[in-house]
Amino acid sequence: MLHTASAIVSGSAPGLAASAPTPLQVLREVFGYQEFRPGQQQVVQQVISGCDGLVIMPTGGGKSLCYQIPALVRPGLAVIVSPLIALMKDQVDSLRANGVAAAALHSALSREEQFDLYSALAKGDLKLLYVSPERLLLPDFLERLADWRLSLVAIDEAHCISQWGHDFRPEYAQLGCLKQRFPQIPLVALTATADDATRQDILARLGLQQPFIHLASFDRPNIRYSLIDKYKPNEQLVSYLDRQPGQCGIVYCTSRSRTEEVARFLRARNIRAACYHAGLPAAERNSVQEAFLRDDIDIVVATVAFGMGIDKPNVRFVVHYDLPKNIESYYQETGRAGRDGLSAEALLLYDPADTERLRRMLDSGEQNNPDQLRIEQFKLNLMAAFAEAQTCRRQVLLNYFGEYQSEPCGNCDICLDPPRTYDGSEDARKALSCVYRVGQRFGIGYVIEVLRGAQNQRVREQGHDKLSTFGIGKDRSHEHWLSVFRQLIHMGLLTQNITRHLTLQLTEAARPVLRGEQALQLAVPRLEVISSRKGRSREREVGGDYDTALFRALRKLRKQIAEEDEVPPYVVFNDASLVEMARHQPCDEDELLEINGVGHRKLERYGEQFLDCIREHCRSGR
Known part of the structure; x- marks a missing residue:
């Protein structure tokens, strides 16, 4: 690895000088990716140059690299505002696996751990610090920020700032004080889901100075959108899951009791499933989340309380057992499938009665703002219209976000099986x-x-x-x-x-x-999910042509290493990297470095074991 790249990941780089690495060097050597995804490089350059910005990029589009790479190139400490401990931990685990000096400050840390973290911050040993908005806004923490050499501030899940967004959080709305306190520090807000009203509200509340705005395509072409009429939802769900053997997925329900009922039903059918909702004890929620991240269970049946910050790349499907309240929620939740870019599915079980039930919930809720209530009712109507559409679902979805598509997508139930x-x-x-x-x-x-x-x-x-x-x-x-x-x-x-x-x-x-x-x-009613892959294995379709037996062997090795290191398997390598290995079968370190997701630190830590697995597979002729 280049000397400069080694320095920045350890937190010891003296500053942005002539010897500083380029963003592309950091991308390749630290994160192991050969090329930027569309839009990433422009955003990275803007942030490195010190500009404020708003970045709208779909889930799986690589938003985190848009601030992580500038954080490793610019001198000083980057502070990342994140809403959930789980999201912070996931990001920090992944960064550390790549050799980056990162940490998260949250309530789950012991006093000793907090002392050690503050000591590292005072010494300048960290490059990225993740913190919740509640913690960041404490007066004593804001005072400490002034003593550290800030390189940038990034606000993740920035739609939480806006009252027009689908997940408004009052503490997020107070983050405008950051620009007032630190006017010279670049501030970038990032989210996957924001319509025009939400985007304008984010910009106004944060007080960004001549910001650049990057609005990426909302299209996730690897996700197939499908809808079936709900009539026996448990049986329909099991029928669907039977066609997804060994794959990870999320099933969303609108009530806590229903998540428990559905999870019990699935377990009775010998499906590795667990429920998750805000009413469960914290220890149980954490246990379910960890089991899912570590591939110890396949299915999480959850309310909307589960998902934000779940950076699990190998979720192959998302099922909506009930109708979501708005298209933003639907888009964000379905976006948790296929983050690795491999094929994935989004299935909606639709009963028009769900619309009326949600409408009654809105009318009887504690909403004191008539304008807000009117917007929520309007968004519910649009969600119902999406479900009842007889035209390409992707066109309807993208049009909602102002991204007009003239041609049908060819990868939704309407396109693959036109209405009869x-x-x-x-x-x-x-x-x-x-x-x-x-x-x-x-x-x-x-x-x-x-x-x-x-x-x-x-x-x-x-x-x-x-x-x-x-x-x-x-x-x-x-x-x-x-x-x-x-x-x-x-x-x-x-x-x-x-x-x-x-x-x-x-x-x-x-x-x-x-x-x-x-x-x-x-x-004619739609009662079953259409399939255009008859005679093809689900595994084969996920990543195209590759050695599936080798892929399974690599997954088994990954699971073993992950358990030894006490990290989720995808922190070692994600499925997309394993698919590339199974396709190209690298036989030495130089060839392994050509695989996306294999950086120098991961090559050093895991390279020999994965190369041995590939060589053994090739020798055996399996």
Whole structure:
């Protein structure tokens, strides 16, 4: 490694001088990547030159390098504001694995650990310090900052600053004091998710001086977006997971109780799963998170409390068991899949009733700001529109963020399996007639029972087994009729009365359909996830053509090393690096250094073991 690069990672570089390494040298020698990703180099150069900035870059786009590389090139200490201890720890573990002098200051440290950290800061032995906004804003900490030689301040998850963002945090909104106290220090705010209103609010609150704004593409082409109609969600989820053997994923639910129920159901099916929500004891939450990061469990079933700061690159899928409240949340949560750039999937189980339930939650919440409530309701409506869209999902998603795409993506359920319709006039008449015959006093489930001729006690007690509509829909499945009713509601022919336990009621628009005066086209329900990889292993599709047996051997070695070092496996190497090794099969240190993610420190620490594994595999001819 170059002398200058060795100096900066240890924290001992005297300053930005002629001998200082270039950003590209740091990228290659410290982090092991051969080339910058699109947009990274421009941001890095702006920060190194001392400019303030706002960086909007998708999850997995390499935001952290945009401040980590300038922190290693500029003289002094970089302070990174981060919202969660887990995020700080993850970043610090990864940096230290690359030989970078980094630390995090948080409440979980002992007094002795805090003393040692402050001592290292006073000596100038650190290059990066991660800290929460609450800690940073303490008066005594701000005083200490003035004594340290600051190189830059980076604010991660900067959408938390804005009241128009989806995760507003009051303490983040107070960070504008930093620019007032340290006007000469470059301040860069970074986030993956921010619409125009959120971006303008971030800039105003932070008081940035002539900032550069980098707005990268929101597109994550490696993620396949899919939606299926929710009817038996647990069974649908298990069916989906059966096609993802050994892969890591996150299942998002909107309530704590549901995360527990779903996790229990999955464990009963011998799936390595655990639940995570804010109501669990901290020790249990930490245990679940660690188990997931270390690949000891495959699935985390969680509320939105889980995810921010989970820098796990090999999450292969994200499932939304329930509808998210807004597109920003959906985008950020689905973005936790495929951070390594390999193929990943985002599946949404959709029931229109979820929209109404979320709308009632908003209306009955403790929101005292009518403008804020109106924005949240508007964003919920847009999320529902996304779910009900019949055009390319990626186009709808990107258009929301102002990134207009003229061509369909070819990698979502709408593109791969275009919506099919049929003449649903007769089905609609049967459904609407049955609602009328039962007196408009029952919900969807019961009306379907009558339609399909269910011989149960409740139907007999109501006398509905004598109706003309009893059993007229027995030739269709429950799921088919569920889809029909949902579409009739969406079309405005039926409503669900919230004050009467979601009973179905006819609207005036239903009259011409009932009378046979108006034809109706209905969509064939989507009940299963489409697949365009028949006959191909999930492992093979994730990274293209490579030696899958060698990949498994490398993963096994990685897991063993990670357990010995007490770090998550991806801190050793991520899946993308292992895929490259399995494809190119390097046989010496120079060739291993050509693999993305293999820097000099990791070559020194792990190189020989991985080379031995590759050589042994090649000798055995497996």
